[in-house]
Amino acid sequence: MPLKESFFDDVYKVVEKIPYGRVTSYGAIAEFLRLRGSARMVGWAMNASHTSNKNIPAHRVVNRNGLLTGKHHFGGPKVMQQLLQSEGIKVKDNKVVKFDKLFWDPKIEITKSE
């Protein structure tokens, strides 16, 4: 067991903790991990999550604008939107409706007990 797992695992932990019917952004995760500016790495982690053994609800992770940028990486451009809608999240024009209300900030929800 490596003490310091890949930064990917940190991302996975956060993403897995995203509650049902909620969404977050790459930047929020990156910022939570003190990797502000490295939001691209979060995207990389998501890309790896697709091949990872763990089941990562990457469909709950969207860009800062609530736009379903990575929908194409789910195996289909419709998959991500359907997954979100299946969780009660309304998606319109490739973006999450009321994203600001559904937005789940890890640095608040997780570190709030810190």
Added chain:
DNA sequence: TGATTGACCAACT
């Protein structure tokens, strides 16, 4: 080993 890219973001021009 160096250069390029990648599901991003923010600032600058």
Added chain:
DNA sequence: CAGTTGGCCAATC
């Protein structure tokens, strides 16, 4: 308002 650039780190070519 749209296009460019810088930034961060890791993986691929």
